[in-house]
Amino acid sequence: MKTTTKIEANTLVQRGKDISFSQLDDELLAIDAQAGFCYSLNETAGRVWDLIATPISLDAICAQLGRQFAVDEQTCRREVTALLQGLCDAGLVQVAG
Helix, strand or coil: CCCCCCCCCCCEEEECCCCCCEEECCEEEEEECCCCEEEEECHHHHHHHHHCCCCEEHHHHHHHHHHHCCCCHHHHHHHHHHHHHHHHHCCCEEEEC
16 A cells, blocks of 8 residues: 655655656646656746755745745645645655655
8 A cells, every 4th residue: 555645844855756847838848758657837836846956845835936926825835735745646756754
């Protein structure tokens, strides 16, 4: 049975799997040929991808996004958590306490 890592406010996340994303208009696109998946990140998700180049907490990501985009803290935390959880489940993000 697969266990799911829970991402919380102080959880440190960082890019994991070595997949290169390329800019196409306002999106980042990547193909994981080995796994048979294609990934597309919109502008905001692409900004999160940029921020997780080095270990960073969910709180720090939301603080950055709050300054850059017109988003309230609760919405930001909910949506970024969902994004990071999906990236984690896909093996694209590493999580540490």
